[in-house]
Amino acid sequence: MGIVVRSLFVLAVVLLGVVSMWTTYVSLHDSILPEPAVPIPLANGMVWQCSIMALGMSVAIGIMLFALKVAVIEGEKRLNVLGVAGMTIVAFISITFNLDVLYRTADKDFFLRYSNDRMRSVYEEFLSTATAGLGEKKMGLLRQIAKQQGELDAEVKGLRTAPSGYGAIAKSEDYKLTVLAKTAQVELDAVDAALNTKEMADAILRGPSPASLDDVEKMQGQLRVECKDLAVASGVRLPDVVRLESPLFAVFSKLFDWHSVGFKEIFLMIIAFLMDLGDIIGYALVPNRARKREESEDNEPLRKRALRPLPAPSAVTLPVVVELPSAQDRNDAGGEPFPLPTENIATLDASARRQKLRIW
Helix, strand or coil, rough: HHHHHHHHHHHHHHHHHHHHHHHHHHHHHHHHHCCCEEEEEEEHHHHCEEEEHHHHHHHHHHHHHHHHHHHHHCCCCCCCCHHHHHHHHHHHHHHHHHHHHHHHHHHCCCCHHHHHHHHHHHHHHHHHHHHHHHHHHHHHHHHHHHHHHHHHHHHCCCCCCCCCCHHHHHEEEEEEEHHHHHHHHHHHHHHHHHHHHHHHHHHHHCCCCCCCCHHHHHHHHHHHHHHHHHHHHCCCCCCCCCCCCCCHHHHHHCCCCCCCCCCHHHHHHHHHHHHHHHHHHHHHHHCCCCCCCCCCHHHHHHHHCCCCCCCCCHCCCCEECCCCCCCCCHHHCCCCCCCEEEEEHHHHCCCHHHHHCCCC
16 A cells, blocks of 8 residues: 555544544433533633543544554454454444434434423323223213113103102102212312313423423423323323433434334434444455565475485496506507406495596
C-alpha cells in the first residue's frame, strides 16, 4: 500500500473513530450513565455537563477499535470473512450506541412520541376495560328493574295464578319493585358518575400532545387523579405508574418490532454498522498483492536439485593406467612393438597408486 493510500486510510479511520466515540458518549449519557457529571465551561458562557463514566467508556471503545484497525493497516493482521465477523462482535457495543443516536437524530420527536404513545396506551386500555365493566353493571341493574316491573304488570293483568286486579300479590310485587328501584338507583348514580369521570379522562387524552417529557409526566398525573374514582366504581385495578424507558431501549424496542420496521430503520442500521467497520470492510475487499519471493527462497529448490548423493565406494570404477614404454626400451626390443601393459589401479597399494597416477 502506497504512502498516499495509507495516509488517506488512516485519516478515514481517525475521523470515523472520532464520530463513533461521540455517538457512543451521547447514547451513554442519555440512557445509561448520565452521572457523575462535571461542569466544563465552554465559549460564550456555555457549560458542558460532562459525564465522566460515559466519556471514559466511549474513548476506551474507540481506542480499542482504532488499535485493531491500525494493526490491519500495518499488516500485523490480515482479515478474512471470519476476521470481519470477529471485529463486528467486538464493535457491537459501539454499533449499538451509534444506531441509538442516529435514529433519534433522524427522528427528533421519536422518543417523546414513543413515551407519550406508551403512556396513553396503558390508560386507554384501562378506560376501555373499566367502561366495559360499568356498562355491564348498569345493564344488569336496569335488567333487574325491568324484570320486577314485568312481574308487577303480569300480576295486575291476571296473567299469573291470581285473578286480574291490584290484589295482595300485586301489592307485594309493587313493594319489591319500589325497593329494587330505590337501591338500584344508588348504584346507577355511582355508575353514571364514573362514566362522567371517564369522559373527563378522555378530554385529557384528546388534548394537545405533550411538548416535552415533563408534559408527559404531568398528563399521567392528571389521568391518575381522574381514573381513581373510575377504578373504585368499576372494580378494575388502576394501572401502575408508567416509567419512561431510556432512549436506547426505546430505539431497540422500535427496531425489534418487525411490523413497523421500514426502509429508514434498515438504512440507519447499515450506516451504524459502516461507521465502525466500513473502512475495514473496504480494506478487506482490496485484493492482496502477491508477495515477492526472496532470492534465497528462489534458489533453494535449485540447490536441492543440484545435490546428489555420492556413490558407495564399492560402486566406483577407477581408471585403468597405461604405462607407455620409452624409446630406449623400444630400441632394446629391436624396433618391435612393445606390448602395452595394462593393470587396474585398484589392485595396487598406496605407494604404487601414487606413482601410477601421473600425466604421461
